[in-house]
Amino acid sequence: MGTLLFACWSRAAKFLLRPAASFCPVRSSSSSAAESTVRFRDKVVDLSSYLPNVIRNFSIIAHVDHGKSTLADRLLELTGTIKRGHGQPQYLDKLQVERERGITVKAQTATMFFNYDQAVTPQTAESFDGFTSPFLCKSYLLNLIDTPGHVDFNYEVSRSLAACQGVLLVVDAAQGVQAQTVANFYLAFEADLTIIPVINKIDQIGADPERVKAQLNALFDLDPQDALLTSAKTGEGLSQVLPAIIERIPPPRGGIDSPLRMLLLDSYYDEYRGVICHVAVVDGRLQKGDKIASASSGKSYEVTDVGIMHPELTPTGMLLTGQVGYIVTGMRSTNEARVGVTFHHSQIAVEPLPGFKPAKHMVFAGVYPADGSEFEVLCHAIDRLTCNDASVSVSKESSTALGMGFRCGFLGLLHMDVFHQRLEQEYGAQIIATSPTVPYILEYADGSKVTVHNPAALSSNSGQQLVSCSEPVVLAMIITPSEYVGGVMTLCSERRGQLVEHTFVDSQRAMLKYRLPLREIVVDFYDELKSITSGYASFDYDEAGYQIADLVKLDIMLNGQPIDALATIVHQTKAQHVGREIVNKLKKSIERQMFEVTIQAAVGSRVIARETLSAMRKNVLAKCYGGDVTRKRKLLEKQKEGKRRMKRVGSVDIPQEAFHQILRSK
Numbered sequence: 001m002g003t004l005l006f007a008c009w010s011r012a013a014k015f016l017l018r019p020a021a022s023f024c025p026v027r028s029s030s031s032s033a034a035e036s037t038v039r040f041r042d043k044v045v046d047l048s049s050y051l052p053n054v055i056r057n058f059s060i061i062a063h064v065d066h067g068k069s070t071l072a073d074r075l076l077e078l079t080g081t082i083k084r085g086h087g088q089p090q091y092l093d094k095l096q097v098e099r100e101r102g103i104t105v106k107a108q109t110a111t112m113f114f115n116y117d118q119a120v121t122p123q124t125a126e127s128f129d130g131f132t133s134p135f136l137c138k139s140y141l142l143n144l145i146d147t148p149g150h151v152d153f154n155y156e157v158s159r160s161l162a163a164c165q166g167v168l169l170v171v172d173a174a175q176g177v178q179a180q181t182v183a184n185f186y187l188a189f190e191a192d193l194t195i196i197p198v199i200n201k202i203d204q205i206g207a208d209p210e211r212v213k214a215q216l217n218a219l220f221d222l223d224p225q226d227a228l229l230t231s232a233k234t235g236e237g238l239s240q241v242l243p244a245i246i247e248r249i250p251p252p253r254g255g256i257d258s259p260l261r262m263l264l265l266d267s268y269y270d271e272y273r274g275v276i277c278h279v280a281v282v283d284g285r286l287q288k289g290d291k292i293a294s295a296s297s298g299k300s301y302e303v304t305d306v307g308i309m310h311p312e313l314t315p316t317g318m319l320l321t322g323q324v325g326y327i328v329t330g331m332r333s334t335n336e337a338r339v340g341v342t343f344h345h346s347q348i349a350v351e352p353l354p355g356f357k358p359a360k361h362m363v364f365a366g367v368y369p370a371d372g373s374e375f376e377v378l379c380h381a382i383d384r385l386t387c388n389d390a391s392v393s394v395s396k397e398s399s400t401a402l403g404m405g406f407r408c409g410f411l412g413l414l415h416m417d418v419f420h421q422r423l424e425q426e427y428g429a430q431i432i433a434t435s436p437t438v439p440y441i442l443e444y445a446d447g448s449k450v451t452v453h454n455p456a457a458l459s460s461n462s463g464q465q466l467v468s469c470s471e472p473v474v475l476a477m478i479i480t481p482s483e484y485v486g487g488v489m490t491l492c493s494e495r496r497g498q499l500v501e502h503t504f505v506d507s508q509r510a511m512l513k514y515r516l517p518l519r520e521i522v523v524d525f526y527d528e529l530k531s532i533t534s535g536y537a538s539f540d541y542d543e544a545g546y547q548i549a550d551l552v553k554l555d556i557m558l559n560g561q562p563i564d565a566l567a568t569i570v571h572q573t574k575a576q577h578v579g580r581e582i583v584n585k586l587k588k589s590i591e592r593q594m595f596e597v598t599i600q601a602a603v604g605s606r607v608i609a610r611e612t613l614s615a616m617r618k619n620v621l622a623k624c625y626g627g628d629v630t631r632k633r634k635l636l637e638k639q640k641e642g643k644r645r646m647k648r649v650g651s652v653d654i655p656q657e658a659f660h661q662i663l664r665s666k
Helices: 002-016 067-079 096-101 151-161 181-192 209-220 238-248 372-388 413-427 482-494 525-532 572-589 628-649 656-665
Strands: 035-038 044-045 057-060 108-119 134-148 166-172 194-200 261-270 274-283 292-293 301-303 305-309 313-315 325-330 342-347 365-371 393-399 403-410 431-433 440-444 449-451 466-481 498-504 509-517 538-548 549-560 568-571 597-603 604-615
Touching: 044 166, 057 067, 057 181, 057 292, 067 108, 067 134, 067 238, 096 413, 108 238, 108 305, 108 325, 134 238, 151 261, 151 538, 166 181, 166 209, 166 238, 166 440, 181 194, 181 209, 181 466, 181 538, 194 238, 274 313, 301 549, 313 413, 313 656, 365 372, 365 413, 372 413, 403 413, 449 498, 466 482, 482 498, 482 509, 482 525, 509 538, 509 568, 525 628, 549 572, 568 572, 572 597, 572 604, 604 656
Parallel strands: 057 134, 057 166, 166 194
Antiparallel strands: 035 044, 108 134, 261 274, 261 342, 274 325, 292 301, 292 342, 305 313, 305 325, 365 403, 365 431, 393 403, 440 449, 440 466, 466 509, 466 538, 498 509, 549 568, 549 597, 597 604
């Protein structure tokens, strides 16, 4: 009997200590709706055995280019989720725009399985059902979310943190703490998440981990002893990351026997399967074939497929409390899959989950089809893309110069550029985008207030008396090497900034906080900052309300007719400079006509800049080889009268390329 028990224990030990690389997804042959097992290479994993105590949900957050995606690749390889050397680098950066720009734009999720030989302590003994051996090899389910690092995609980060209980805060060992590092730390801190500092790229020549530890302690009060030293490129120090995640990050809270509550984290549209939703199960369990309903709309759906991302869509037949995965319900309208919605079993009332704060749009721009007949195509493309990017607001508008289009709200200029690029690459839409503007609040004498997103909608000669005009301001944080502080302060002063705080991160770098008008930073401020600081400065900002300013509407006119697509709102002190710049660019972009074209920039009825495009002139005197001068004068007067008449009835056609050139450089 003892020999039999020993043989069984040896066989079980071999099974439990099998390396994590054996967990590679191959679908089980069974197709039962209640099936909860998935075959991973030579082992069948039963997801129903992964209760909340063996689940860890975490995100990787960091400043741009600090090695988030490379670290995610290494974790996927260490757990056997992907093979080392197979597939593309930055595996979770799946969009073409992410590959071209080298940045993460969309948060991506991957489920990993990891066998961990963990020492049993009094604190952890309760979760092991009384198992008293000093060590226990236990299989854990880890849900990894790789997040963007740019300030414009903070909304993606905040939504990702809602499904997590902890984060890896990655900091470059050479660059140290940057502006977005600070912003992401406070996002995680406010969400009450466990924060594990990871100092990455320690293999670089300029790496100084001790200096970075001191920064983390001074700025965030993080214990230097808790920091993990790694190099995602070489693999150094990575063996301590997964154990730290398991030991430090708490398991998800929730009742497996409670009624089902799921939070919709993200969604995208598939032409064949409809809307595919990424969800986090907070309470209860979900199985294929279940009837679920939306807590906001009340609409009911049948779950036709459910599974995990391992790292691609892998059907499992069920999801349990604490697990993150996907569901397919046959949704065809993208309006039904808005992030933050709570799903529950039909006919069972539940308390909806808090959801997410609405996105705060900082920049607005018009989006029009390059060919007016393609409006429906553009409408379809925007509808599909906003399903995957919930932070964009869309409303229809029309322009006399560009026809029917959309007024879109974005979180920042990079967000706007990425959205336009995705429209063109993923949906083949050819678009014209107007210059970015910010929302203004106008207050009139009768006490009414109007928020203006489109300058063209603001009348220059309104019958109402305007009392004040307010513009949005931001609290900007700039971290820069100390030798560039003077240049940065000059740049901020030129942009009408007010210094709020000036401190030193360490002996080599300073942190400046400025109150800046949003209008001054949405176009080229970041490029100027990088140029002044030789690329070493980092920049982050947060909204700080509105302030009253001396603002005017700048109209651009051709032959006295305003072009609504080029209208903008500027500060009084910069109106002439901006107007002259646009007028000069427009003169170079428009082709010469058979009549004279007058290009003007005006504030109200006052013209502040003007250029004249001379007419193409036929030599009507070519046939006159002699004769009296009165004959020549008669021909010239006749030509002048014809051009005058042509100017009255003619119109100037502005080519689409001219709009692209002017609006891109404004």
